[in-house]
Amino acid sequence: MSAEKIRTALTSIQEDPETEGAWNEIEEVVTGDGGAAVVRELEMGRVWHERLKNWSVVAKLLEYEVALDDDPSIAGAKQLELARIYHEELMRTADAERAYRRAGELKPDADQVGKALGEIDFGRSNLQATVEQAMVEALDSDDDRVRVPMLLRAAEYTYRYGADAEGKVDDASLAKADDWVTQALTIDPNHDAALALAARVYRDREKWSELASVLERRATTARSKEDKIAAAYELALVARHRLDDDKRKIDAHQRLVELDPSNRIALQFLADHYSKNEDWDHLVALYEDQLAAGALDPGEELGAWVQLAMLNWRSRDRPEAAEPYFEKVRRAEPTHAGMLSFFRERLKENEPGRLMSILTDAQRATDDADEKAELAQEIAALAEGQENARRAIEQYKTILRNDPDNTEARDKLKNLYLETESYNALVELLRQDLSRLGDDEVEEKKAILREIATVYRDRVQSDTSLLTVLTQILQLDESDVGAVRDLLQVYESLGRWRDLLTTQQKLAELTDDKHEKVRLLRAVARRWLDQFSNAQNAISAYEALLEAQRDDVEAREKLRDLYQKRRAWDKLYDLYESMVDSLEGQERIELVGEMAKLAAERLSKGEEAIRLLKEVLVFDPNDQDVLDQLERQAERQKDYPTVAHVLERRFDAAEDDKTKLSLLQKLGVLYADKMDDHTKAQGAWRRVLELSPGHKRALRVLRQSFVASQDWDGLAELYASQDDFEGLADFLSTT
Structure with a gap:
């Protein structure tokens, strides 16, 4: 509870x-x-x-x-x-x-x-100093690229740190933040950070109209779709609860639905508004948009179909627009009372044969004995008129034999064949129409073939015959999306999986619907992998999926696994490179580490491996394993500055003098022998003496260095640091 x-x-x-x-x-x-x-x-x-x-x-x-x-x-x-x-x-x-x-x-x-x-x-x-400095820079500069960030910095610092112990920002500080962020937006009206801060300041100051304007801009110009949706949602709430402007309320909720088609709050608000104002056209468009966007769950689609059907039938008095939706309802729920009432009213006079078929389906589907009996009686009453229909067929056939171009007789005959369920005769009649067309009448031929396809699919329910007709359509126009979609269903029904895969790939190329493209490519990739164990084709499909939807988790994971198994290291590295910018924290560190390992061990990209290892060290400067890898790789690349950098880091992190002495000696040799930097080499050996006064090797190397460069002052300072003036005298006397 x-x-x-x-x-x-x-x-x-x-x-x-x-x-x-x-x-x-x-x-x-x-x-x-x-x-x-x-x-x-x-x-x-x-x-x-x-x-x-x-x-x-x-x-x-x-x-x-x-x-x-x-x-x-x-x-x-x-x-x-x-x-x-x-x-x-x-x-x-x-x-x-x-x-x-x-x-x-x-x-x-x-x-x-x-x-x-x-x-x-x-x-x-540092609030006052920071704000003053930011305003000085903003006022002194004529460059908007400087002024806007400085104005924002002053406004944000004032808003963020100007609050008292209870967290309340005084009116004067709020006014300053308001003024500065408004100035920033005057310069750059679509600056994302300025819009975000302005929204917060305007809300605190209860400037609802200004807040709505800022949110409208942010819902249009924000970098990510998530930010646009968030701004549109807040705009809808502000318009609904703070503004006395019906148009802005409607516009705000329509904007939210456009960005987030499944948003229940916006949908309910718009549906209630359109219903209250009897704005049936907009209400129908709202439901149709939800279906077209795929925003409804399968369980919700039936309700939307019923709503659209009833609105078109009763509210808009457009039964022809209602019929396709009632047909969907019929396939999903053959006994639906509202659907049966509609078809009784629409078909009883002109298409009793089709009505009989619909009622027969309902009778077959219902488990209610009383309803079965009522439907049986109704079907029987309709069947009494079928004898007249058969006679009419014979009359129209006679007319057509004498006048093959009689369009009225041909149309009447088609309707009669449908009423009497004479589907083979109907197909033969349609094929006669087809044979009368020339080679250049492609669209007309396609229209007739679609009619034949509808008969085989909905009436005869023959997949093999439907397959032949759909193939004919595609021979005329290989880019006919409707035919390709129908072909998918046929191949799936017939269990022709390789043909299904080929057709799914073709439809993915043809469709402009991103969601459909993603769904198709995912299905293709899974089937190649799971059913046929064809890794190469699966890779191609997953690569296409990732191209269509760059953040697809399944495509990334599957490609990662497949590339590793097939040792496609260059492709694996490219995959990682496309992923890295979307990751943060530990996930990014681990991926960059894997990229570094690939670059070093598999791709011979030593310099790239060094760059990546350095990036890992930004997150954890004292990671000894990474330092080890970086040192080894830098040595392989003869990147001695990087080797020196690693040794210096190790020296800073070392806790005992023995380790420090060892590292400093390595640095001294590296600076002198590999980098030819005698100044840094002397510095390293001097640090050795600071840790270990009298260190023989350090004294010897430094002495040789100062003599070689004739730096007698440095030599004197060296002996003075060891308090060994006698040794200096002896050395000079023998030199």
Whole structure:
């Protein structure tokens, strides 16, 4: 019961994040019995809002989750995420500080927590200086590329660090941030960071019209689709709850549907509005767009078909537009009462044979004995008129024999064949029409062949005959997408898998629908791999899939595995290279490490391996394994500056003098012998003497170096540093 209560409240919050009643319901459950089911509901609700970057709601839900989670490690991780959201997403520094301190108690992590708290303290301490410096640079520069970032820096620092201990930014500071971010947008109206900050400032200042304008721009110009959807969602909420402008409300929700066709909130709002205003054309278009975009689950499609069918039939008085949707309903649910009523009204007078077929299907599908009896009686009554239909057929055939060009007689005969289910005769009649056309009348031929295909598919249900007709269509026009789609179904029904694969690949090339292309290529790749164990063809299909959808996880993983098995190292490296920019944190480190290993061991790309290993070290400068690899690879490439860099890092990280002395001696030799840099070599040997006064080798090498360069001052300083003036005198007397 508690979980259901949470679910209902979360639904209300999706429509209005500021609804107090819903938050009170959640508070009541959280402070009451709670439980794992409640936590799951909160987590699912949070994920929904995270997708839309509704961070204030995400933060609230995380606070409840932390309070309910019994596992300290999970609670600590969530508390860290809560602190990050306050700090990075909401810019609520006081809340972030409290959250980080609490995170330190739940999940001690001195580096992360300490670093964040230090950053906050630094920002507060340097607020005035930072703002003043930014404004000086903004005012002094005529370059918009300098002015905009500086104005943003001043505005963000003021907004982020200008709050008091309770987290409230005073009106004067808010006004300054408002002024500066508005100036930035005046210079660059579509600057993404400026739009994001302006949205936050305008919301705090309750400047709803300005906020809506900023969100409209961001929903259009944001770099990623996710940011566009998030802005469109916030715009819809602002328009709905803060603006008294019906047009902006409708436009905002239409924009959200265009970006996120499955968004329930926008769909419901628009459907309610169109229904209330009896705007049936727009309501029909809304449902049709949902079907065309594939935004509905298979279980929801039937309801959409019924809605469209009833709207066209009853509200718009367009039965011809309703019929295709009722036909879909009929195939999915042959006994649907509304569908049967429509076809009775539409077909009883002109197409009783087709109505009989529909009613027969319904009779066959129903399990209700009374309904079966009623349908049987209705079918019998219709059948009484079929004898007259047969006589009419004979009359029209006679007319056509005497006047083959009589179009009216030909059309009447087609309808009669359909009514009497004389499908073979209908096909023969259509083929006569086909034979009367010239070679250049391609579209007309295709139209007739489609009619024949419809008969074989829907009436006769003969896949082999349908296959022949579809092949004829494609011989006339190999790019006919409809015929290719129908051919897919036939090959699948006949179990002709290789032909199915070829046709799926062809349709993937022809279709403009990205979702369809992705679905087809995925199916092709899986079948080549799973059913035929054809790795090469599977690779080609997965490569095409990845080209169509660059972030496809399955394509990446499968190609990774297949390239490794087939030792296609160059392709594997290219795959990694295409993935690396989309990864962060540990995943990126691991992938860059694999790329470095490939570059070094498989592709003979030594310089590239060095660059990649250096990138790994940016994340963990003291990783000894990576340092080892980098040193070995640099030595192979004779990249002595990099070898020296690694040795210097090892020296900085070394804890005992013995190790330091060994590293310094290597550096001394490297600088002198490999890099011909005697200044750095002398520096290395001097550090040896600092660690080990009187070190014989260091003294000898330095002495030789100073004599060779005739640096007598350096030589004197060397002996002075060892307090060995007698040794200097002896050496000079013998030189």
